Amino acid sequence: MKKQIFAVATAAALTVSAHASRSVNLQIDGTTQPYQGTLTDGVTYYPMEPLLCALGDWTVTWDxxxxxxxxxxxxxxxIANPTANTxxxxxxxxPATVYIQDGTTYIPVRLVLNLQGGSAQWDGYYGGVAITSPTASYNAMDYYWLSRVISAESQGEQYDGQIAVGQVVVNRVLSDTFPHSIAxxxxxxxxxxxxxxxxxxxxxxxxxxxAQAAAHxxxxxxxxxxxxxxQYFYAPTLSQGTWIRANRVYYTSIGCHDFYL
Structure with missing residues (x-):
């Protein structure tokens, strides 16, 4: 069980500098987090306590x-030091910018993840940061979008059908015809x-x-x-699939979808 002990500082001078900032979303291993981060000068900052507690059994205190x-x-x-910025x-x-805002300590996400053996990457489709925790067996951005396209395309389908939709996406990534990332x-x-x-x-x-299980x-x-x-599929009950039927080779049918090479 994660411990969440956090005493806030009262030093009014320890606030974020006045640079262009905006709020951004943040997800960890495919799960959207309850707080938004702050993007300032190309660096994403997030409250220290909820970030670390989402990553493991951390205890956070103010000294x-x-x-x-x-x-x-x-x-x-x-140790996050907002006075020394370390x-x-x-x-x-x-060296790293650390600041306190409204009694909460904010730390740079990418640096902290890299130090722990995880990773953080910007996801423009999500409008925020995808964090892959140090113990994750898959990339957070890949999992986030693959689970969602499987769910949206094959919700209610048998499990093999959901796996098949996910495989089509991955097959496209590995081909020379389509872009080379899942998103x-x-x-x-x-x-x-x-x-x-x-x-x-x-x-x-x-x-x-x-769908989450299938994506995993x-x-x-x-x-x-x-x-x-x-690399192709369509649902005959919802679409005529004219181009696919005319140009691709039929492979098999699973549930409501026909799959093509």
Whole structure:
């Protein structure tokens, strides 16, 4: 159970500098976080306590004598110093902007994740930062969008059908014909809208539990429903699939979808 002990500082002078800033979303391993981060001069900052507690069993406290925010998970230790603008991780100190706003300590997301062995990347489709935690078995941005397109395209379908939809997306990423990331494949419009959920906005709905499981399976084991060359599908009850039927080779049908090479 995560401990959430956090005493706020009262030093009024420790506030964020007046640079151009805006609020941004943040998700960890595919789960949107309850607070927004702040993007300032190309760096995303997030409240220290909820960020660390979302990543593991961290205890965060404010140390008044040193005017620093201190955190430990029993093995690792992190100290955020807003006066010196440093982050110290396991006794190694790094220059980094740290600030206090409304009694909350904000720390740079990418640096803190990199120090722990995780990663943070900007996701323009999401409008925020995708964080892959140090223990995750998949990339957070990939999982976020793959689970959502599976859910939107095949919600209510048998599990094999959901796996198959995910495999089509990954097969496209690995081909030379389509973009080379899951998000770019899903939002690709080079030859018109490729996935209807991006047009009707159902891509932004929370995914079902089965879609999340299917996305996880496809990302970690590749799935085993379709061949590697299957890159197209459509639902005959909803679309005539004229171009696909005329130009691609039929492979199989699963549930309401027909799949093509």
């Amino acid at each position: 008044a004598p040193t005017a620093t925010a201190m955190a430990t998970d029993g093995t690792n230790a992190l 982050i110290t991780y396991n006794q190694q100190t790094y 770019d494949v899903i939002f690709d419009t080079n030859y018109g809208t490729q996935f209807e959920p991006t047009a009707n906005a159902t891509i932004y709905l929370d995914p079902t539990a089965s 399976e496809v990302l970690t084991s590749g799935g085993s429903v379709l061949g590697d060359d299957v």
